[in-house]
Structures are given as C-alpha cells and as structure tokens.
Amino acid sequence: MKHLAKTLTVSSLLLTSIGWTANSLADSPAEITRIADAMGGLERLRSVSNQTVSADITGIAPLQAPVPGGEPERFDNITYTITRALDGERFNTHWTLDIEFPLKTHYAFTEIINGEHGAVLGVDSILQTPQAPMQAIRLGARKINHFVTSPVAVVKAMLAAPTEVVLLGSLEHRERNETVLAIKKYGKDIQLWIDNNTHLPIKASYWDSNPSYGDTQIVTQYSDWQDAAGIKVPMLIKQSDQGMEMVRIQRRSVEFDIAFIADPFEVPASLNVDLDTGLYNIGVKYANWFHRYLLVGIPFDLNQYSPESVFLHPVGDGVFYLQGFTHHSLIVEMSDYLVLFDPVLLEERTQLVLPVIKQQWPNKKIKYVVPTHFHVDHSGGLRGYVADGAQLVTTERNEDFYENVLKSKHIVYPDLLALMHKKARMLEINDGETYVIDDGERRIHLLQIANRHAPGLIAPYIEDQKILFISDLYSPGFFTAPIPPQFSYWGLDLYNDLLPRKLEIKTIIGAHGGMGSFQDFIDAMNLTFPEL
Numbered sequence: 001m002k003h004l005a006k007t008l009t010v011s012s013l014l015l016t017s018i019g020w021t022a023n024s025l026a027d028s029p030a031e032i033t034r035i036a037d038a039m040g041g042l043e044r045l046r047s048v049s050n051q052t053v054s055a056d057i058t059g060i061a062p063l064q065a066p067v068p069g070g071e072p073e074r075f076d077n078i079t080y081t082i083t084r085a086l087d088g089e090r091f092n093t094h095w096t097l098d099i100e101f102p103l104k105t106h107y108a109f110t111e112i113i114n115g116e117h118g119a120v121l122g123v124d125s126i127l128q129t130p131q132a133p134m135q136a137i138r139l140g141a142r143k144i145n146h147f148v149t150s151p152v153a154v155v156k157a158m159l160a161a162p163t164e165v166v167l168l169g170s171l172e173h174r175e176r177n178e179t180v181l182a183i184k185k186y187g188k189d190i191q192l193w194i195d196n197n198t199h200l201p202i203k204a205s206y207w208d209s210n211p212s213y214g215d216t217q218i219v220t221q222y223s224d225w226q227d228a229a230g231i232k233v234p235m236l237i238k239q240s241d242q243g244m245e246m247v248r249i250q251r252r253s254v255e256f257d258i259a260f261i262a263d264p265f266e267v268p269a270s271l272n273v274d275l276d277t278g279l280y281n282i283g284v285k286y287a288n289w290f291h292r293y294l295l296v297g298i299p300f301d302l303n304q305y306s307p308e309s310v311f312l313h314p315v316g317d318g319v320f321y322l323q324g325f326t327h328h329s330l331i332v333e334m335s336d337y338l339v340l341f342d343p344v345l346l347e348e349r350t351q352l353v354l355p356v357i358k359q360q361w362p363n364k365k366i367k368y369v370v371p372t373h374f375h376v377d378h379s380g381g382l383r384g385y386v387a388d389g390a391q392l393v394t395t396e397r398n399e400d401f402y403e404n405v406l407k408s409k410h411i412v413y414p415d416l417l418a419l420m421h422k423k424a425r426m427l428e429i430n431d432g433e434t435y436v437i438d439d440g441e442r443r444i445h446l447l448q449i450a451n452r453h454a455p456g457l458i459a460p461y462i463e464d465q466k467i468l469f470i471s472d473l474y475s476p477g478f479f480t481a482p483i484p485p486q487f488s489y490w491g492l493d494l495y496n497d498l499l500p501r502k503l504e505i506k507t508i509i510g511a512h513g514g515m516g517s518f519q520d521f522i523d524a525m526n527l528t529f530p531e532l
Contacts, residue, residue: 028165031179031194032158038199039155040231046159048231051152052255054081059239059247061101061296066454068374068401073101075296083264084146086156090114090265091146095124099297102486107297112267113139113146119271125299127326131268136276138301140283141290144186148204148220149237149249154192155201158183170196178202187284200225200232207412208241208288211346211380212401214408214418216242218288228254241288247295279303282348285413289376300377302326305348310356316465318442320360321509322353327377328511330469331357332462334439337367340390341460341469342511343381347415350384366390368427368437370446372471373454374398378511379405387417391425393435395448395456399428431456447501449473451493459494466506470494474521475513481527488528495525495532 036042057078065072077098084091091113098106109122111134118134147153158165158181168180168191177196182189188206195202203221210216218241222234237249282305283290293300303309304324311323318333327344338361343350357366369390371379382405386392394402403426410418417424429435429446437444445461453472460469473494475487483491498505505518526532 028158028167028181029162031167031181032155032162032165034199035155035192035194035201036159038232039152042159044230045152045156048086048152048156048256050083050085050257051150052081052083052253052258053150053251054253055079055249055251057247057249057295059245059292059295061292064101064375066452068398073296075099075101078295082146083258084150084153085265086153088115089143091142092264093142093146097124097295097297101296103297103484104486105297111138111142112265113142114265114267116275117267117272118142119267124294125297127299127302131271133271133273135283135301135303136279137283137290137303137305138294139275140186140280141287141294141301142283144188144206144284144287145291147185148190148206148218149239151192151201151204151222152231152233154183154190154204157185158192187281188287201234209285209410209413210241210289210376211286211383212376212405212408213242214410215412216288226254229256231256239288246288246292276303276306279305282346286346299326300345304345305352307352310353312353312356312360315507315509315515316462316467319462319465319467321515322357324349326512328509329353330460330509330511332442332444332460333361333364334367334437335441336364336439338364339368339370339437339444339460340366340385341370341458342372342378342471343369343385344378344511346380347384350381351416354384354388368393370394370458370460371398371402372459372469372511373457374401375454375472378471382406383410383415383417386424387415387420387422391427393427393429393446395429395458396431397456399426402426447497449494449497451490451497453490453493461503461505466504467509468498468503468505468507468518469509469511471511474508474524475510476508476516476520478510478513481524483524483528491521491525492529495521 033042036045058076060072060074079096080093082093093111096108107124109120109124112119118139120132120134123130164183166182168182170179179194179196180191182191191205193202201222203219205217205219208216208218221238224236225232226235233254235251238245239247290301302325309324312320315321320331322329322331329344330341332339366385369385370393392402406424432448435446443463447459447461448456449459451457451473473490508518508521509515
C-alpha cells in the first residue's frame with residue numbers, strides 16, 4: 001500500500017484549499033460501477049476492446065509570446081486519428097500538422113506505441129528521418145496524454161484494478177456536487193472528477209512539472225457527451241495548464257471495436273529499441289510541456305539529457321560552445337569566474353552539463369547566468385545554475401517573470417533549488433541599456449536587440465574575440481538562403497539593429513544551428529531581402 005500513501009499525499013495538494021468529505025477505499029468499486037452504468041453499462045464498457053477517434057485540434061504554443069504574459073502564438077490546423085487498445089498500452093495515431101509557427105510547413109506522420117516500444121513513420125519535424133524509433137521522452141509524454149483524453153480508457157483502467165483506486169471524497173463546486181477518485185498511472189496520480197447528478201466524468205487532472213512554473217495542474221475537461229455504439233463519450237475536450245486553456249480537441253467521430261486486417265500496433269522490428277527509463281521518466285515528468293511542443297513540430301523529445309548529448313569545445317580564446325542537438329549555450333571565461341549564456345531546456349540538462357563545466361574549470365565557478373530571452377527553451381535550466389551559486393542577469397521587462405520562476409513551487413518534483421532553500425540573486429539591467437561585464441581583462445557587451453520575436457533579447461558581444469552569440473533571430477547553418485518567412489523577419493530585425501552599431505563582428509555563434517562568419521549573415525540577408 002506504499003503507492004496509496006503517495007497518491008493521497010500528492011492529491012492533497014489539489015484538495016487542501018476546498019472542503020471535501022473523505023471516504024474509505026472500500027467505497028471505490030461502487031462509485032466506479034455508477035460511473036460505468038452512466039457511460040453505457042458495466043458489461044458494455046468491459047466488453048469493448050478498442051477505440052478509434054478522429055478529431056481537430058487547436059491551441060496555443062507553449063510560452064512563445066513576444067513578452068511575458070503577452071498574446072501567445074496559436075495553432076489551428078491539426079488533425080489526428082487515434083486507435084487505442086483499451087486493454088493495454090497500445091496506440092496508433094496518424095497526425096496531420098499544418099503549422100504557421102515557427103515555420104510554415106506541413107507534416108503527416110504516424111506514431112505507433114506498443115508497451116515499451118514505439119516508432120514514428122513519416123516526417124514530423126525538420127530534424128526527423130522518415131522512419132525512426134520513438135524517443136523514450138515522447139513515449140512517456142504521449143502515453144499520459146492519450147490516457148487522460150479518453151475517459152473510457154480511464155474508467156476501464158479503474159474497473160480493471162478497483163483496489164488501486166482511491167475515493168478521495170466529495171465536494172461542492174460551482175453549485176454542483178462532485179466526487180473525486182484517483183488512480184496511479186504512468187507515474188502520475190490521475191484524479192477523475194465526477195458529476196454526482198449524471199455520474200459522468202467532468203474532468204481528469206494531474207500534476208506536471210513545468211520548467212518555468214514548477215508544479216502545474218494539468219486539467220482535461222470533458223463535455224458535449226454523445227452516444228457512440230451504446231457508450232457515452234465526450235465530443236469536446238479542453239486541456240488547461242494553470243487555469244489557461246491550452247489545447248482544444250473537437251472530436252469528429254468515435255468508433256469502438258473496429259476489426260483490423262493487420263495489427264495497427266506492430267512496431268517494425270528494425271525500429272524496436274530498448275527503453276531508456278531515465279529519458280522515459282523525463283517525458284512523464286514534463287508530459288504536457290513535451291506534448292504541446294510536438295503539436296507545433298518542435299522535436300524537444302530528442303535525447304539531450306545523457307552524456308553523449310554534451311559537446312564542449314573552444315571557439316575562441318576563453319570562449320566555449322556548449323552544444324546539444326537542438327539547443328546550445330555559450331561559456332565565457334573571465335579572469336576569476338565564468339559567464340554562461342542561455343540555460344537551455346530543463347533542470348535535467350543543467351545537472352548534466354554542470355559536472356562537465358566543473359571538470360573543465362575546477363577553480364572557477366559560474367558567476368553570472370544570462371538567458372538571452374524568457375522563452376522556456378532558452379531559460380528552462382535556469383534554476384539549476386542559480387542553485388549552484390550563479391547570479392541571474394536579465395532585463396527590466398523580464399524581472400517579474402524570473403522572480404516567479406525562481407519562487408515557483410517544486411513539491412511534486414523537487415529540483416535542486418527547492419531542496420537547497422537557497423536565496424536567488426538577480427541583477428536587473430534597464431531596458432535598452434547595454435550592460436558591460438568587465439573584469440579588467442575582458443569586456444562582454446550585453447546588447448539588447450530590437451526585434452519582434454522577443455523585444456530586448458540579449459545578444460552578448462565578446463569584444464576581444466569579436467564574437468556575437470545570438471538566439472532564434474539567426475541560426476548559422478540551419479537554413480540555406482533565402483531564409484524562410486518568420487525566421488527571415490527575425491533575421492532582418494537583427495540586421496537592422498546591428499548595422500548602426502558598427503561593431504567589429506567576425507563570428508556569429510547560434511543558440512541553434514552552429515557558427516559562421518558575420519559576412520555569412522550579411523550575405524544571407526542580402527539573398528533573402530535583395531532590396532537591402
């Protein structure tokens with residue numbers, strides 16, 4: 001019963017602030033039966049073996065507004081058809097993504113999940129091959145999302161293991177009496193909220209980790225219940241993160257017990273790989289974060305959390321490029337300390353690279369950590385560096401955002417900063433100011449670039465090496481000129497900002513892509529915008 005104690009402890013985070021009446025574990029089977037009866041009958045629900053859903057998806061990209069709290073980028077043209085086995089962890093999902101942001105493109109691909117194995121057939125991003133084993137991170141994230149978006153699957157799981165279901169109690173909420181049950185699934189404590197009038201599920205909720213917000217409640221709401229082959233199913237599903245709707249799933253059709261000529265859940269033998277449980281658990285921990293980035297064709301599920309994904313090499317005298325597969329940082333060596341630019345991705349990435357840095361510089365610590373901008377993929381590893389003693393450097397416009405990041409609660413998934421109870425230090429730069437980090441031997445100019453992607457984005461210029469580090473606005477070697485729209489406009493903003501400064505720049509190093517000469521950048525802009 002050890003898992004039960006944990007379920008109750010974590011679930012109490014959700015229920016401590018609202019009055020509820022506790023019930024015993026013995027009451028759970030009766031409550032599950034009432035739910036099953038409301039959805040079509042106990043025997044009918046037990047008898048179905050598979051479910052196929054076709055749906056349209058709209059939503060917003062994760063933390064990609066120009067400024068904190070600003071209007072986020074939306075996605076509107078995503079469709080999927082998912083077939084799931086209701087007696088195990090087997091899924092076949094065909095996705096069609098017509099994406100406007102960050103790159104206008106079309107992807108059509110199929111994902112197969114069969115227990116601990118998975119495959120992606122078709123191109124799902126600019127970095128993916130036509131056929132590939134599914135990344136363990138994606139496997140973890142997708143399983144959770146597929147589970148909570150099917151109340152039939154949730155209730156069948158409870159029917160299959162009633163002794164593992166905890167009846168947390170009942171409460172009055174918005175003039176409606178509700179009952180809350182919980183079951184542990186995929187490492188999460190999944191709570192199912194029931195309308196005591198209809199006995200139909202209202203929503204499922206669980207606690208996720210978010211690199212910016214810490215513990216965050218992911219809620220999947222069910223509405224517009226209709227009959228499908230004698231089973232009641234919701235045709236509209238909304239998913240919210242911290243109370244904000246992020247994804248809306250409008251179902252077009254729901255079918256049960258389709259007969260298959262071939263096994264839709266068979267992973268090609270050539271794509272079967274052993275499951276990396278460490279990476280899988282990262283996908284589980286940040287399930288909603290990974291899932292939503294995948295919806296816009298951004299492959300953050302790539303393995304950037306094991307030693308073979310860390311590449312540290314010099315690019316100048318005392319300047320080191322810390323590369324991953326998609327996201328890179330820059331380390332500048334000063335006389336007595338280090339400065340790190342872009343604490344990318346997640347806490348797990350930070351804890352992976354810190355030992356590498358300490359081995360390279362045993363007598364120097366990171367004094368300053370500088371996110372180029374607030375977008376989570378460039379700042380998500382911040383808390384780990386702060387826990388290690390680094391001082392955050394940011395602009396005035398982002399101060400409140402980072403204060404919230406550093407104060408965010410990490411109870412469900414404690415990180416190093418939460419465990420150390422360490423007070424964070426922040427150095428705030430006035431908006432528009434060029435702050436200079438100067439140790440008497442080397443000067444780093446923190447330029448604030450006027451642009452539409454993230455106004456005031458910091459671009460460090462290492463004066464003695466004539467090196468500029470830039471994120472997002474230009475990614476050397478990532479695209480061949482002419483650079484496609486969206487990225488080209490960001491590049492144009494950088495071009496228009498830099499030229500009047502008349503800096504002697506020889507090398508541009510990207511937080512994405514690689515490195516190249518400043519002349520390469522000028523040539524790319526001239527090819528993209530001949531009128532320049």
